[in-house]
Amino acid sequence: MQWTSHAWCRAGVLATAFAATLLCAPPAFAWGPLGHRIVARLAEAQLTPRAWAEAQQLLALRGAHHLADIAVWADDLRDTDPALFQRTKRMHFVNFHSGKCVYDPPRDCRNGECVVAVIEKYSAILADRSNSPATRAEALAFVVHFVGDIHQPLHADYRHDAGGNDFQVRWHGRGTNLHHVWDSLMLDSTHLSVAQFTDQLAAQRTRIAIGGTPARWAEESCRIDRDDGVYPRSHFIDQTYVERELPIAEQRLRQAGARLAELLNRDLASG
Numbered sequence: 001m002q003w004t005s006h007a008w009c010r011a012g013v014l015a016t017a018f019a020a021t022l023l024c025a026p027p028a029f030a031w032g033p034l035g036h037r038i039v040a041r042l043a044e045a046q047l048t049p050r051a052w053a054e055a056q057q058l059l060a061l062r063g064a065h066h067l068a069d070i071a072v073w074a075d076d077l078r079d080t081d082p083a084l085f086q087r088t089k090r091m092h093f094v095n096f097h098s099g100k101c102v103y104d105p106p107r108d109c110r111n112g113e114c115v116v117a118v119i120e121k122y123s124a125i126l127a128d129r130s131n132s133p134a135t136r137a138e139a140l141a142f143v144v145h146f147v148g149d150i151h152q153p154l155h156a157d158y159r160h161d162a163g164g165n166d167f168q169v170r171w172h173g174r175g176t177n178l179h180h181v182w183d184s185l186m187l188d189s190t191h192l193s194v195a196q197f198t199d200q201l202a203a204q205r206t207r208i209a210i211g212g213t214p215a216r217w218a219e220e221s222c223r224i225d226r227d228d229g230v231y232p233r234s235h236f237i238d239q240t241y242v243e244r245e246l247p248i249a250e251q252r253l254r255q256a257g258a259r260l261a262e263l264l265n266r267d268l269a270s271g
């Protein structure tokens with residue numbers, strides 16, 4: 001995946017006449033605000049009292065009260081701090097070499113600039129109390145965001161189409177791209193608020209796999225892209241697609257929330 005500024009339009013212009021007629025949507029970087037805030041709320045409800053107490057101290061340094069308040073900050077940098085965004089934009093995803101979906105750091109994560117490595121990096125910064133509170137608070141914001149991203153299947157790309165940003169689709173009669181469908185459109189189509197959606201997911205009782213490492217979480221996402229019908233053959237997103245794929249997106253949100261809580265319960269209880 002490459003987040004070049006106009007990769008999405010390039011595909012529309014150079015591909016088929018059909019695709020060229022589609023409207024171009026801006027390149028996406030993550031679950032949209034709804035997805036990230038759901039992950040944060042799910043995690044917050046699973047924090048130990050000790051981890052939550054320390055999280056609140058760090059959140060206060062950023063003028064925040066809840067994990068959801070900082071969950072979209074890493075994406076908002078695009079507007080609020082373009083220089084920092086430039087330095088961090090490659091951290092939101094990982095590109096796999098092939099559909100085998102086997103993570104190989106020297107090949108798939110050069111210079112440690114991919115979502116797998118940066119979760120480990122910022123988790124370590126967060127856990128290390130010799131770092132300043134401000135540095136740890138920033139690490140918390142990155143961790144909350146990137147654990148969400150890594151569970152969005154299209155953030156673990158193996159098809160070299162910018163995580164579906166270059167895969168044009170029709171959604172309710174208008175053109176967009178597959179990445180945007182997964183980041184936002186499919187979740188937003190439920191018309192649920194963050195609180196309502198979170199409560200609904202928290203009430204689900206189907207078993208989900210938790211634990212594991214960021215490398216495994218990314219490999220799971222890559223395999224979902226490959227095996228679970230994420231790429232529609234027709235380039236049309238219809239209700240059948242949503243009924244099949246939305247439960248997968250919901251499962252990934254639940255896993256992200258549970259794993260983020262595990263990570264924070266560990267990192268914030270190490271002092």
Ligand SMILES: [Zn+2]
Binds near residue numbers: 029030031149
């Ligand atoms: Zn992101």
